[in-house]
Each structure stands twice: as structure tokens, then as C-alpha cells.
Amino acid sequence: MKSPLLSLPGAVPAEGVDEGVAAHYGDLFREQRALADGTGFVDLSHRGVLTVTGEDRLSWLHLLLTQHVSDLPTGEATEALILSANGHIEHALYLVDDGTTVWAHVEPGTREALVAYLESMKFFYRVEVADRTDEFAVVYLPAGSIAEVPEGVVVRETPYGRDLFLPRADLESFAASHGPAAGLLAHEALRVEHHRPRLGFETDHRTIPHELGWIGTAVHLQKGCYRGQETVARVQNLGKPPRRLVFLHLDGSDVHLPAPGTEIRLADEGPDGRKIGFVTSSARHHELGPVALALVKRNVPLDAALLAGDTAAAQEVVVEP
Numbered sequence: 001m002k003s004p005l006l007s008l009p010g011a012v013p014a015e016g017v018d019e020g021v022a023a024h025y026g027d028l029f030r031e032q033r034a035l036a037d038g039t040g041f042v043d044l045s046h047r048g049v050l051t052v053t054g055e056d057r058l059s060w061l062h063l064l065l066t067q068h069v070s071d072l073p074t075g076e077a078t079e080a081l082i083l084s085a086n087g088h089i090e091h092a093l094y095l096v097d098d099g100t101t102v103w104a105h106v107e108p109g110t111r112e113a114l115v116a117y118l119e120s121m122k123f124f125y126r127v128e129v130a131d132r133t134d135e136f137a138v139v140y141l142p143a144g145s146i147a148e149v150p151e152g153v154v155v156r157e158t159p160y161g162r163d164l165f166l167p168r169a170d171l172e173s174f175a176a177s178h179g180p181a182a183g184l185l186a187h188e189a190l191r192v193e194h195h196r197p198r199l200g201f202e203t204d205h206r207t208i209p210h211e212l213g214w215i216g217t218a219v220h221l222q223k224g225c226y227r228g229q230e231t232v233a234r235v236q237n238l239g240k241p242p243r244r245l246v247f248l249h250l251d252g253s254d255v256h257l258p259a260p261g262t263e264i265r266l267a268d269e270g271p272d273g274r275k276i277g278f279v280t281s282s283a284r285h286h287e288l289g290p291v292a293l294a295l296v297k298r299n300v301p302l303d304a305a306l307l308a309g310d311t312a313a314a315q316e317v318v319v320e321p
Helices: 028-036 057-064 111-120 168-178 184-193 229-238
Strands: 022-024 041-043 048-053 078-083 089-097 101-106 128-131 136-142 154-158 161-167 243-250 263-266 275-285 289-297 305-308 311-317
Touching (some): 022 184, 028 136, 028 184, 028 275, 041 184, 048 057, 057 101, 078 229, 089 111, 089 154, 101 154, 101 161, 136 168, 161 168, 243 305, 275 305, 289 305
Antiparallel strands (some): 048 101, 078 089, 089 101, 243 289, 243 311, 263 275
């Protein structure tokens, strides 16, 4: 779904899974600085929007999600995962309940499969699941923003900013009164800076929540049974995850950023050494320079210098080994 905000001056379309919104509007670092200062907004209208209504919505979601939501207070934001039977991450949901409806936004390209799964699990519960992506668009206001939210718009407020579930028809008028617009690359650079994992970027077919630091923020360890809980409990109580998320400070002299999937090796073993991990996201940050997130084997020494492809990288611990 192509955003009308791609018609704004300087807009350069994003590619891949983020196709449909602007990657930037001509000045990546200016856009990042604006967000860091609490001004502007980001068009995230390519993300999927789902709602769950009905008397049983919270108790029903509580049975399916990794997060404790049965008593979720009205207006309180949370995030949750859906796992496979083996505990691997399948979906990530960013939720808020407005008192009558649970609103969630999800990664682009995942909503159809998620809606199908939720529909298959309704049974006798009094719930209705709806894909509202055609009607509502997600817009991000950065932390510290004093921008006025249009009346009646559902807001999901977090320490990192506010997610607005804005009527899609109001996108252009919102942009005209709430600019400047910042592109997705600026939003991603701040996400990487804050070590926040993203489904499909930091995850692959075998990722478990412990590897990414999603325990606590998206996984509640004292709630009842849900699919994949046995794996979560076993790793939490008896073992360690096989991999861990790290933040990388990359050599700023390189022209090109290592792309997602770039292999990580120990620097002292050189570019032909054994693979110990891979880059999951990379960005150019307005203050930190080139940075990345990566998954590496748990036993990689914390002080080891690394290579991301042929780019020197210093690691910063995100998930403890």
C-alpha cells in the first residue's frame, strides 16, 4: 500500500519489506536530529493494523500471547509475541487497549498470517478480529514531542515515543500540520541505537526471545500457559540461549555499511575465519556514526574485536551471555 506522503518534497521510497513509505526526505541526519529533539513524525503506514473487540478480548489474547494482558489497563502500551510450539518467534504485536478495543500494529507482510491464526483460535470466545490496515495508518511521534494528537485518535505511548492509529484518510492533513516528516531510515537508526529488536530483521526461523532481550518487555515469565512456553521456561531456568544480540560500533572509514546477513568473524582470525554470527540491522547514526545490531554465538568473548564482513567492529553487550 503506497503512502500518499511519498508525494512530499524530497521523498525517496523505501525498498524491500518497508516498501510503500519514504526511506528519507533528502537529509537523513537532519531527520534523525529532529526525531532525537522530539520534533517531526515518521510515516509507518506500511505496517499492518489489527483490532480485537468483544468481552473476552483480553482474557482470550492472554491465552495466546507471551505477555500478561488479562488485566491490561486502558491506555497502557505493551508488546507481545506469538511463538511456535518449539518456542521460536513467529509474530510480534505492539498493543494498546482503549477500553473497548485492543489495537495492534505489526510488521508489514505479516498481518494476513496473523489474522488467519487468530481466527483459527477463536473457538467459543466472544471476540472479533479485524484487519483495519485499509482504514488506519500508524504514525510515530518521537519521545518529547509536544505535537497535538487529533481528537479521537488511539495512541500507544511508550518511552520511545507515541504510535498513533490515525485514520488513513487523514494522513496528508496530519503531515501538513505536524511536520517536518522524517523517513524510515532515521527511525531505524534510532531503533538500532536503542537496541530494539525487530521481527524479520533480528529474527530468523529459529530465534527464541531470550536471544534478543525480549524477556520482560514482550515475554512475561509468571503468566499461564501459551504455545511455546515450555521452551521459554526451560531456557530461562535450566540453560542459556545459543546466541545473543550485540550492538556494533563499526569502522567509520568504510564507505559501505555491512548489509543484513553479513557474516561476523573474530578479528584475530581474519576474514577467512570461522563464522560466529551475522549482522541483522545496520544504520548511519547522526552522532554514533555507522552502527549495527548482530546475533553472535553466546560464547563469543565480550571483549573480542570483530569483523562484519571486512569492516572492523567493536561490540557492546545487549544480551548477557
